[in-house]
Amino acid sequence: MVIKPYGYAIWEKMQQGLDKMFKDTGHVNAYFPLFVPKSMFEAEEKNAEGFAKECAIVTHYRLKNDPKNPGKLMVDPEAKLEEELVVRPTSEAIIWNTYKKWIQSYRDLPILINQWANVVRWEMRTRLFLRTAEFLWQEGHTAHATRQEAEAETIQMLNVYAQFVEEFMAVPVIKGKKSEGEKFPGAIDTYCIEALMQDGKALQAGTSHFLGQNFAKAFDVQYSNKEGKLDHVWGTSWGVSTRLIGGLIMAHSDDDGLILPPKLAPIHVVIVPIFRSDEELASVTKAVEPIVQNLRKAGLSVKFDNRDTHKPGFKFAEYEMKGVPVRIAIGPRDLENGTVEIARRDTKEKQVWKMENVVNDLPALLDDIQKSLYNKALNFRTSMTTVVNSYDEFKNVLDTKTGFVLAHWDGTPETEAKIKEETKATIRCIPLDAKVESGACVYSGKPSARRVLFARAY
RNA sequence: CGGGGUGUAGCGUAGCCCGGUAUCGCGCUUGGUUUGGGACCAAGAGAUCGUCAGUUCGAAUCUGGCCACCCCGACCA
Missing domain, CATH: 3.30.110.30 (C-terminal domain of ProRS)
Structure with a gap:
C-alpha cells in the first residue's frame, strides 16, 4: 500500500496526538530492528505459533546476475544465511531479548518504551488500510516489577487509546477484554477498544496486552527485588496502527467523500477565492491575506487555493472529497458587503459571516464540528446496538x-x-x-x- | 490453497460469439470563450489489445500454455 501525502498527513496528526499522550504518561521512544533471528522469535512459543503462518522470512543476503537470463537477477545460492531472519510481525521477541540485557535490579524498572515502526504480516487477503501486508504502527513494550503495576499500565494505555479515538477521531469506542479465542497469543489478557463502522461492522481500533511473566520467562528476564530475591519481570504491550486511518474514513465519510474531524484534518480551513479577472483575484487576495495570517497565528492549518486553473465549483467538490472541515469562499460580492461564505463539511450547511468575525469565531466552529461528529457517531452506535x-x-x-x-x-x-x-x-x-x-x-x-x-x- | 471472474491509452470501457490492427467517456495538451457548485467549443497527443506459441493471406477476436490482478472462502490489527 502506498500512502499518499494527504493520507500520510492524517497519520502524522495521529502520531502527534498519540505521541504526546505516551510522553505525558511517562513513556519514551526507541527503535528496535526489523529483522528478528528465528531462534529469538520462537522463544515464546505461543507468540511464535500465533504469527508463524503470516511471517515473511529472509533466507539470503545477496542477488547475482542470472547466467541463464541475461539482465535478470537471481538469488545467490552461495549467500544463504546461517540462520533465517523473521521480518517482525511484532517486536516482543527482539525487545524482550534486549530487556534481558538491560534489567538486573528493581532499580532498572519500570521500562516504559514505545516505538514507531513498520511490521509485516503476510495476509492472504488484504484490505486497504485495514489489513495490509506491511503497516505502520506504534508498539509500546513495558517491563515492571509487580503484577499490579503491569496490569495498571495495561489499563492505562487502553484508556489512552479510548481517549485518543474518542477525542481526536470523534469515534466512540467500547472498552473491553478479549475472549480466550480472540486474545493476543502470548498474552494473559488482551484488552481492546471496539468501534462501529457505518456499514454496521465492528473494527478493533487498538489493543493493550497484559503479558504477565510470559515473555520474561521465555527470555529469562529476571530482576533482584528489594529482598534480594530473583523474580521474573511483568510485561505489557500495546499498539495502534494505520488501520485507524481506515476506521476514521469508514466512521464518518459520506457519498461526497471524506469527513475529517478537525483534530486530525491536515487542512482545517480552505479558502476559495471567487474571481473573473486578475484584478478581482488581487483584491480578493488582499482581503484574504490577513485572515490567513491570523488563522495561522491561532494555530489553524489554512490553505488559500488561488489556482486559476480550476473553477470554484471544482475546488468546492475537491475539498469536500478530501474532508476539509471548513471552507470559506470570498468573492467580489463579499468584498462589497464585508462578508464571507462559510461552509461546513459535516452538515453541508452554509452561512454568511461578517469578515471581521472569521478569525475570532472559527475555532468555535471547528470545536462544534468535532463534537457534532462524535455525537453523530455515538447516536449511530447507540441505535445500532x-x-x-x-x-x-x-x-x-x-x-x-x-x-x-x-x-x-x-x-x-x-x-x-x-x-x-x-x-x-x-x-x-x-x-x-x-x-x-x-x-x-x-x-x-x-x-x-x-x-x-x-x-x-x- | 479451493470456487468464480477479468486482463484493450493514465483511469473506466466497447469491440470478441460471427477474424480484415480499435469505440466511447473521464483525464492530458493547445487555442478561444468562461469563472458565486465538478465549464463549454474546437483542434490534438496518447494502445506493440497481459504474455508466449499455434491456426490463418490476415488474430484484440479462434486454439493451447504461462503470468498478473479482482471477487467469494479459510487467516487476520
Whole structure:
C-alpha cells in the first residue's frame, strides 16, 4: 500500500496526538530492528505459533546476475544465511531479548518504551488500510516489577487509546477484554477498544496486552527485588496502527467523500477565492491575506487555493472529497458587503459571516464540528446496538439490522466457535462496564453472568 | 490453497460469439470563450489489445500454455 501525502498527513496528526499522550504518561521512544533471528522469535512459543503462518522470512543476503537470463537477477545460492531472519510481525521477541540485557535490579524498572515502526504480516487477503501486508504502527513494550503495576499500565494505555479515538477521531469506542479465542497469543489478557463502522461492522481500533511473566520467562528476564530475591519481570504491550486511518474514513465519510474531524484534518480551513479577472483575484487576495495570517497565528492549518486553473465549483467538490472541515469562499460580492461564505463539511450547511468575525469565531466552529461528529457517531452506535435474548433474534439482527449485539454467552470457547462458524459474528469483547446480570447463553442456554459484545467485524 | 471472474491509452470501457490492427467517456495538451457548485467549443497527443506459441493471406477476436490482478472462502490489527 502506498500512502499518499494527504493520507500520510492524517497519520502524522495521529502520531502527534498519540505521541504526546505516551510522553505525558511517562513513556519514551526507541527503535528496535526489523529483522528478528528465528531462534529469538520462537522463544515464546505461543507468540511464535500465533504469527508463524503470516511471517515473511529472509533466507539470503545477496542477488547475482542470472547466467541463464541475461539482465535478470537471481538469488545467490552461495549467500544463504546461517540462520533465517523473521521480518517482525511484532517486536516482543527482539525487545524482550534486549530487556534481558538491560534489567538486573528493581532499580532498572519500570521500562516504559514505545516505538514507531513498520511490521509485516503476510495476509492472504488484504484490505486497504485495514489489513495490509506491511503497516505502520506504534508498539509500546513495558517491563515492571509487580503484577499490579503491569496490569495498571495495561489499563492505562487502553484508556489512552479510548481517549485518543474518542477525542481526536470523534469515534466512540467500547472498552473491553478479549475472549480466550480472540486474545493476543502470548498474552494473559488482551484488552481492546471496539468501534462501529457505518456499514454496521465492528473494527478493533487498538489493543493493550497484559503479558504477565510470559515473555520474561521465555527470555529469562529476571530482576533482584528489594529482598534480594530473583523474580521474573511483568510485561505489557500495546499498539495502534494505520488501520485507524481506515476506521476514521469508514466512521464518518459520506457519498461526497471524506469527513475529517478537525483534530486530525491536515487542512482545517480552505479558502476559495471567487474571481473573473486578475484584478478581482488581487483584491480578493488582499482581503484574504490577513485572515490567513491570523488563522495561522491561532494555530489553524489554512490553505488559500488561488489556482486559476480550476473553477470554484471544482475546488468546492475537491475539498469536500478530501474532508476539509471548513471552507470559506470570498468573492467580489463579499468584498462589497464585508462578508464571507462559510461552509461546513459535516452538515453541508452554509452561512454568511461578517469578515471581521472569521478569525475570532472559527475555532468555535471547528470545536462544534468535532463534537457534532462524535455525537453523530455515538447516536449511530447507540441505535445500532441491540440487546438480544435468543439465538433466532441474534441471527436476525445480524442479518437484517447488523451492528453490535449484546447477548449472554456461556463463556466457553466451544460456543464462541460455533456461533462464529454459523453466523460469522465474533465476540468483539467482554465490555469492562458490563453490568452483572444473570441470564442464559443465547446458544447453549447455559447460565451466564453478563452480556458480551458480538458483531461481524473487519 | 479451493470456487468464480477479468486482463484493450493514465483511469473506466466497447469491440470478441460471427477474424480484415480499435469505440466511447473521464483525464492530458493547445487555442478561444468562461469563472458565486465538478465549464463549454474546437483542434490534438496518447494502445506493440497481459504474455508466449499455434491456426490463418490476415488474430484484440479462434486454439493451447504461462503470468498478473479482482471477487467469494479459510487467516487476520
